[in-house]
Amino acid sequence: MDSTNGFVIPSDERLAEIKQKAINGSKFPQKPVDSIANGNYIGHLPRRFQVMTRTDEQAVALVLPCVSLSVVTGGPCHTIKSHHYIVRNTEGPIVDMLPRDLSCRVRVTMVGHMTKRQAIACKKRYQLNLSLCRKVLSFLYLNHREYQQQVQPDKEGSATTTRVLLAWLSTEQRERVSGGSNVPLRGASNDAPGQSTGVILDNTSVLDEVSVRDGVSETMRDESTYSMFGSTIAEGEDLALEDTWIAASSVLVSTPQPDYVDLVVRKSTDYVPMTKWAVCTRMFPTLFPAGSGGPTEERDKYMSVRRWILRCLRIHGHRFEKHYAFMLLAFDFLAFENARRTLYVRMDVKRQALKAAEVKRSTVLEAIKYFRHMADCKAKGIKPQPPTPSVHEVVELRKGLRVPESAFYGSNIGRMRARHDLFGMLKRFGPMQIFFTISPDSAGTYAISIKSGEIPKAVVDEANTLLAPNRAERKRIAASYPVECARYFLRVVNTVIEVLFGWDRKRNRPKRGGGIFGVVRAFGASAETQLAGDLHAHFAVWLHGFPTTSEKFREALETDAEFHSRFIRLVDTVLSSKPPSLVNEVQCVRCKRDDTIEPVVPGVDAFRRPATGTSPPVTAICRECGEVFRDKDIIDASIQALAQSEDGTMNQQWIDFQKCRPPLDGEIGAVATSILVRDTQVHYWNHCKSCFKKTVRTPKGIVCRFLKPEGVQLTSTCIGTDNRLHLHRPIGCEYVNAFNDVVMTSMKCNHDAQFVLSSGAKDTAAYIVKYCFKRQNP
Structure with a gap:
């Protein structure tokens, strides 16, 4: 562990220890001592x-x-x-x-x-x-x-x-x-x-x-x-x-x-x-x-x-x-x-009066549409239309519930209150260093199927792919057992805080040795729902040893060469854009010749929504064999080659099992991690609706706001003239979102970790705080 100049860079031995603890934390939990029936506190019979x-x-x-x-x-x-x-x-x-x-x-x-x-x-x-x-x-x-x-x-x-x-x-x-x-x-x-x-x-x-x-x-x-x-x-x-x-x-x-x-x-x-x-x-x-x-x-x-x-x-x-x-x-x-x-509101009235004051379902739906209309008008800076008399009653009732709703954990008013707390942390500790997001997939694990009694644990231990449920069956099981899904999410979040961040929740302080990012000084977290129904969590993380203002941080990067080099080492330790299967970065995966593959700079159409029937843009070409590579072609070929060396049969059933089974060491573990990177961390080449939101970088919303595909960075990680961090990115990984090897191996789910490094770090930190605690639709 290197901490000679402020912040801490975790050593390889420390990362290996954290990975093993995270793997143990993500395994199927044992039955409690005083269990109910099948081992769940509030569970389900098989x-x-x-x-x-x-x-x-x-x-x-x-x-x-x-x-x-x-x-x-x-x-x-x-x-x-x-x-x-x-x-x-x-x-x-x-x-x-x-x-x-x-x-x-x-x-x-x-x-x-x-x-x-x-x-x-x-x-x-x-x-x-x-x-x-x-x-x-x-x-x-x-x-x-x-x-x-x-x-x-x-x-x-x-x-x-x-x-x-x-x-x-x-x-x-x-x-x-x-x-x-x-x-x-x-x-x-x-x-x-x-x-x-x-x-x-x-x-x-x-x-x-x-x-x-x-x-x-x-x-x-x-x-x-x-x-x-x-x-x-x-x-x-x-x-x-x-x-x-x-x-x-x-x-x-x-x-x-x-x-x-x-x-x-x-x-x-x-x-x-x-x-x-x-x-x-x-x-x-x-x-x-x-x-x-x-x-x-x-x-x-x-x-x-x-x-x-x-x-x-x-x-x-x-x-x-x-x-x-x-x-x-x-x-x-x-x-x-x-x-x-x-x-809520204590009402000492007769039951007949309450029944007469009930709001019809059609009125509630109309009121929800009006609330969305108010939010859109507020975002555009225009005055909303007045509500109808029936909707006005619902609006007034909602205003009366705002005060007690602030004490309701997880409500929109409660999230506004938590946002003020996180703004207070910004004033105390300065701009955050890392914005971390993790999205556990309820259908991407066998834990819920085992806990609910749908399959025995021996099916996974013995690698019986014939009896293991496929993804469609796991989705059905997760939909049938929402309590177990919530418990799985809670177990993942606890592992992130206790193991990956290295934070002692009982003593409310960092543990000796720190976590994967170093020694955490403070953090704020929030959970929100996704369209698929799963929960995911956002974390704003402050690290020990960093300057407390964005000006001092940029000044240290520009004037202190040792601080700059150590920061690059920390980034390379935390983030990667290359799957483990891609061993030789300069070798063509078809003709197997070295130094023959070249990157192809995509045109502006690659950043826009493609027309129907359009093929993925070309990202690389081999000078010797003339093979053209698009999207995930190079990653797929490298995974196939690594799996064949381990006598793995690359059928869909085997791939699905490797993605969901408990982590393994060795080459077979590298195959599973590479498959997960390909299926959970690669940006869609044809983008999606969320890619074209209007942001500071994309004010018109006609190009991908994530700026994918990214340019190839064959040299080491560096900070560009635009004050953006450019990770080492080999050919074939233009659409790969940066990931952490410990998180991907132990949690096996989509995640994102970004260092807050832009010129407007203060504005970026404020945006992250608002994004963490944004309103949720009921």
């Missing part, structure tokens, strides 16, 4: 389990020692939630609390008035997929640490624990499953076809024949609740309790009546999209079989949050009933409601 119905889920929940209070699977009967609670049931699986085996019939009650749709759903019959239930239970035991810590039951205990699901098996299958394994349902080899499960709607006050003799249950009942668990607890010397205990014990050996209902499930769930849970007595954590009972559900009679919670408290106020997580969830609902009211 795709093969996402066809589970609510009936299947509840059958599995009966034999688990932990009660999950949210839904983490997708599919037709489940939705993804933002909260997940794991409630420890200290008394063991719920099935052990039941007085006897289930007879496949369950009584369901609702809190509040049900609609016709809910009533119909409760009266339907639902199939139980016993084969799927066994596979899910086996999966949970293999992947959930909490399940694995349980005491293994004996044969008799296994038969008792599995009695819920064995009720649908034949006698022969029942004996084989209950006696063949010590883990519930794991050892089942033969699958039984699903049978119908009867569900009885309890919307009345009628007692069945057995429960009439239960005095405790009768005293606990009200017009919409019913319980049988009070009959399993004996307290004091009450004769009624004693009789009840005897009656409950006798059902263990008695044959159930045809119309007997085993247990009661009370349904009251789903407040906003947060959790799905059940208000019940030591019973199902989620719904059975369909519908929900929270305040936001469609009801015949409206139920407020306060009334709903009071109603649930009334149900659970009996001494013989116990729910392990009701208070936790009730307080969470209240906190969420209070947070919403605090964050």
Whole structure:
């Protein structure tokens, strides 16, 4: 590491160490110690389990020692939630609390008035997929640490624990499953076809024949609740309790009546999209079989949050009933409601008034168009047209929300506030040295496919290209799991800050040794969305050892030869425009002769939008064989030659796998990096719409604002007379955007790093600050 004259130039050993740390940070994360189901904090079961119905889920929940209070699977009967609670049931699986085996019939009650749709759903019959239930239970035991810590039951205990699901098996299958394994349902080899499960709607006050003799249950009942668990607890010397205990014990050996209902499930769930849970007595954590009972559900009679919670408290106020997580969830609902009211505008008005004040969707769309019209007029310096009366109401409402919106992290008003903070950093530290952008590609990695359970990690470890998903499949998976995409982006950003920048976030200072740019003095960052739906991040970076003003910086470059040479060394260490496969820069890739290839200066048409049917402009020609090269021809030929030396079959499947697999060392790693440079860092020769924006360099917007293709620089990196940095650029790399080898190898995504070196460094820094925190469309 060289730091003899101010700023630090990282050594090759330090860069190798940073690269290894970045590779380790970008690998597939290990399962957390206290994982939920498949290893995700808020995750998803594998795709093969996402066809589970609510009936299947509840059958599995009966034999688990932990009660999950949210839904983490997708599919037709489940939705993804933002909260997940794991409630420890200290008394063991719920099935052990039941007085006897289930007879496949369950009584369901609702809190509040049900609609016709809910009533119909409760009266339907639902199939139980016993084969799927066994596979899910086996999966949970293999992947959930909490399940694995349980005491293994004996044969008799296994038969008792599995009695819920064995009720649908034949006698022969029942004996084989209950006696063949010590883990519930794991050892089942033969699958039984699903049978119908009867569900009885309890919307009345009628007692069945057995429960009439239960005095405790009768005293606990009200017009919409019913319980049988009070009959399993004996307290004091009450004769009624004693009789009840005897009656409950006798059902263990008695044959159930045809119309007997085993247990009661009370349904009251789903407040906003947060959790799905059940208000019940030591019973199902989620719904059975369909519908929900929270305040936001469609009801015949409206139920407020306060009334709903009071109603649930009334149900659970009996001494013989116990729910392990009701208070936790009730307080969470209240906190969420209070947070919403605090964050936005608290309106103490009637519900009818709020409904009357609702804005139509057509009005909102019209208002959005008007806001864009206002932004365009402001950019052009003209007065906007007045809004219509309906749009004017939305404009006034928006003005009233600007103050609370400034506290909302990531909002446009919040971004304006962050812009002021970054301007303060400009005043304190002077113009920044580096503007860095990174764009992680959710479809360019196998991490999301593995985390979501779509493919096993062994597919990537064993380089099985036949089972690895292609890019179209990875895009579909990423679209199905947006939470995992956001986590992947967060993991990349954390690696950039902690490893590539060498910044200690806990102590808020640079780490010893610095990062790939040297020792970072300060940085500011922002995230924004792209048209493709992915996130990318911008970083404004200040480095130690540089002058604090642009005038002093330019003066040092012009008068201090040592400072100038060290700065060029830093640039060559950080940035490159040559892929690793291009070993011999002066050799023709066709005839293999040295010093025969010459660059061709493209005309002005190469910088403009080409007409339909136009061929890429010629960028190089060989004097000996007369071969003409365009666009990426030289890079493609060099990659092909390097892959053949490593016995690589250059088909599309192999190329796609090399781009997404974890980084490797050696020549095969150089091939993968070169492919990534070609596919993610090369500017389109025919440009795109974004190339022709009006800027300071391109005021008319008729040529590419990135000035691509760039001229060939066969000598070392230099600073031109226009105060622009000209990187060493071999023939064939005219369209290559500068990249960093450590970032490309470890992150495998598009990125850009630019040294702020123009004559108007102060104006450039101000533009970068505004660009980082520009407004985002909702």
